[in-house]
Amino acid sequence: MPKPLVKRHDSDGVATLTLNRPEVLNAISADSFRELRAHVDDIVARPDEVGCVVLCGAGRSFCAGADLKAFKNRKPTDSDPTTFNRATMTALASLPQPVIAAVHGHCMTGGLELALTSDIIIAADNTRFADTHQKLGLHAGWGLTQRLPRRIGSAMAKEMMFSGREVLTDEALRIGLVNRVVPLDRLQDEVQALAALIASHPRGVARWVKTVIDKGSEMTLGDGLALEIETNPGRNPDLEARLSKGGF
Numbered sequence: 001m002p003k004p005l006v007k008r009h010d011s012d013g014v015a016t017l018t019l020n021r022p023e024v025l026n027a028i029s030a031d032s033f034r035e036l037r038a039h040v041d042d043i044v045a046r047p048d049e050v051g052c053v054v055l056c057g058a059g060r061s062f063c064a065g066a067d068l069k070a071f072k073n074r075k076p077t078d079s080d081p082t083t084f085n086r087a088t089m090t091a092l093a094s095l096p097q098p099v100i101a102a103v104h105g106h107c108m109t110g111g112l113e114l115a116l117t118s119d120i121i122i123a124a125d126n127t128r129f130a131d132t133h134q135k136l137g138l139h140a141g142w143g144l145t146q147r148l149p150r151r152i153g154s155a156m157a158k159e160m161m162f163s164g165r166e167v168l169t170d171e172a173l174r175i176g177l178v179n180r181v182v183p184l185d186r187l188q189d190e191v192q193a194l195a196a197l198i199a200s201h202p203r204g205v206a207r208w209v210k211t212v213i214d215k216g217s218e219m220t221l222g223d224g225l226a227l228e229i230e231t232n233p234g235r236n237p238d239l240e241a242r243l244s245k246g247g248f
């Protein structure tokens with residue numbers, strides 16, 4: 001039986017998805033995308049079972065980008081996987097559960113696009129970020145031109161994309177690309193602890209918070225405030241259960 005290209009492990013409401021091609025720095029292939037999408041679709045179908053999702057990479061890097069060897073070997077008659085890959089990135093970014101990316105080593109180009117689908121990025125202190133599309137004469141197709149500026153601002157996103165230069169963790173933290181930088185040997189412990197904390201809270205509230213923030217970010221302040229009021233469910237079952245036991 002072939003090894004999974006994206007491994008999944010569930011524990012206490014945390015679903016951990018691990019890119020599993022360490023021999024090529026977890027370069028993402030078409031098969032990787034198919035496995036990733038299957039996991040994402042399953043997680044969407046289990047909103048009350050999964051409270052938080054973690055993305056990480058096996059071996060010495062998170063993800064060095066797309067599998068360029070497969071791209072080079074693709075025949076003109078082969079189907080173009082870009083539409084499916086882009087839709088998979090969108091599905092991952094649209095998961096109702098909070099998503100944390102645990103990045104280390106290489107987080108570049110397609111790997112950076114993957115990390116940007118998460119709500120929170122925690123980086124090991126050896127992480128190197130870059131977008132090398134322009135160096136290679138490629139056009140970003142998985143959402144980078146839209147997600148990177150929303151994360152770090154348009155001016156800094158343009159600099160990263162125009163230059164292709166590497167951004168190390170001190171700068172990544174300063175410009176808001178990552179939420180936190182931790183020692184490499186503490187990365188998984190720190191990420192799993194945060195994910196477990198998130199998953200331990202009422203999951204419907206976390207889903208609501210993510211939805212309102214994401215939708216509200218595309219609105220005026222007034223419309224966003226109205227959205228918060230209109231979608232607020234009030235006293236939900238979790239709160240009712242807590243109150244029935246004597247409150248807080």
